[in-house]
Amino acid sequence: MTPPAAAQRSRPGRVALPLAIAAFVAWFAADAARASFTLENLVMVAPAAAIAFVTCAILAVQAWRGPEPDTAEPAPLGPVLAMLALLAGLVLLMEEVGFDVGVLLFLIAATWLLGERRPLVLVGYALPFTVLAVLGLQAILPFPLETLVLRLP
Amino acid sequence: MIDFAALAQACxxxxxxxxxxxxxxxxxLIGLVFGAIPGLSAPIAMAVFLPLTMGMEFLPAIMFLTSVFTGGGFGGAVPAVLMNVPGTSAAVATTFDGYPMARQGHHSRALGLALAASCFGAALGYVLLLLLVxxxxxxxxxxxxxEMFAIAAWGLTLIAVLNEGSFAKGLLAGILGVVIGMIGMSARGDMRGTLGMLALIDGIPRIPALIGFFAASEMFRLMRNDFLVADAAHRRPQFGAILRGLREAFAYPGTLLRGSLIGVGIGAIPGVGAAVANLLSYAETxxxxxxxxxxxxxxxxxxxxxxxxxxxxxGGSMATLLALGIPGGSATAVMLGAFAMHNVTGGPRFITENKDIVYAIILGNLAQVVLLLGIGTVFLFGAAALVRIPVRFLVPSVLVLALLGCYSITGTMVGPITMVACAGLGYWMRQNGYPVAAVVIGLLLGPAAEAELLRSIQLxxxxxxxxxxxxxAMVILLLLAASLLYPLLRRRGSRAGAPPAARRDEARSESA
Incomplete structure (x- = not known):
């Protein structure tokens, strides 16, 4: 029987995850073995890698053959990738532009992405939240928080 | 046993x-608030407010810190139930059923259940501490x-319990967690998987990884919804449902008692504590x-x-702090700092010479548990209103709080970077039916199991x-084997006892 078109299209996607995990475990095991090829160093690494390879092989074959009924959860990937990109952008820029500016811009962009289009609501939510979160954290932390505008007296 | 003269002096x-x-x-209240904010926790609250205790006498200072500890211990259940965010590793297993209850509109009931179970567990822990310190x-x-390895291995077997449909996926997710957890310098001093980065010498920061896998990846999934709870009628915080949850917890006395005893036993072991206790109790239940x-x-x-x-x-961790002067975790380590500030050293001598103070601390903690029941109920009524916030505001808020919390844990951008990376990986895994909870269990317990196994080999x-x-160790390993075999034996027993027709039906449904 021919698998449905959707299943055929997503086949490489389903196989990619077990293969990526296998590749990561192989790299880690090789790195650990390079560091020291002794029982003490590999006592957990070697069995974990062996089990991972066998399990990855089983799962890759299963994924290639067809989708499992319990894992079918179609979801639009675009908004999730956009949110992930916003988060990554925040992490990259937070120390450059300051935590306050970074958080404010992230909140406005993320809320807009999730469907809020009213400018007053966007700013009215993001601004007080940023002030509270950043000043609150500054008060709690024993080390400095890079900010552009908000600073505790 | 109890020294009644000292007990009277304590009163x-x-x-x-x-x-x-x-x-x-x-x-x-401070503990509840810090516990309920993702990324913050009771130890952070205790460290922040430690200087305040300098002006206090020893007993009020310790009572204040232990009340933050008690409040924070329960506070972690609030985001675990409402947002699938285990603010600390102690609340990981609370998300497994608490969050599904919240999504079904039973958030108030779930919070009530958690509060009652917490209060019962903490009270039993302190009663046992009073009797058996x-x-x-x-x-x-x-x-x-x-022995520590055997306990960590027992916790790791939860990976086998957590698979949803595919055992292989649960196993692979758990192994992935173990491998991620082994990144960094091993107990023997070997550098593994660090890519030469100094920031990775201590390994992947656990709490940011946990928040990324659980919370952030769940926030991505939530983006498709308008509200956390779909049914508008269920969104109102229901005081009655919280009280129902409080009562309902006592309908499961076996679960309460088993969980509490596991908690006391595991909590008393330094370095293991609540992070393993909640998983072990969930697995056994x-x-x-x-x-x-x-x-x-x-x-x-x-x-x-x-x-x-x-x-x-x-209660268990307080036992080792008071009786041995050994902190079982970061919260008791802060408390040890308070001991030092007041020129008090915990240990056998402290117990012998100041039994009245030790009893006063334990009795004070018991009273705190009763107070927590009242203050916590009111707090929960406010916290349950979180489900009324539209997802378009909730998701960015939680992500920002989690990110800032991760920064506050590591003090560098390693925390936020870990959170974002684990969020992406966690979402990918969830979409393909891999249980991220298994990754987190592997991450938390794998490195501990390896370090203890290595020390055993060296010894x-x-x-x-x-x-x-x-x-x-033999008893623990035998108990572990018995607990693994118990479901198989029970299934076999129930099959043997079932009427032939039922057995045929079961066999048919399994083959299908």
């Missing part, structure tokens, strides 16, 4: 002064690396359940099992017969 110490009582309600301390000294398939889908007993264990471990010189000289 008079507590009743002769207002100060130990005045500091408790604010301490509980000396024997607990002596027992802890008998535990070596092999699910394994023994006649209907294990209900777990992970909003089963109240799952919430009770986790919360009773993580709260009762507080024994690699001789397997070493295990025969460690009776406690």
């Amino acid at each position: 008079s110490l507590l009743l002769s002064d207002w100060w130990p009582w005045i500091v408790v309600p604010p301490g509980l 000396d024997p607990i301390a002596e027992a802890v000294l008998l535990l070596g690396p092999l 699910k394994r023994r359940a006649p209907d294990p398939a209900r777990y992970g889908r909003g089963e109240p007993r799952g919430v009770v099992a986790s919360e009773s264990a993580n709260s009762s471990s507080e 024994s010189g690699g001789d397997p017969a070493f295990i025969l000289t460690r009776p406690i």
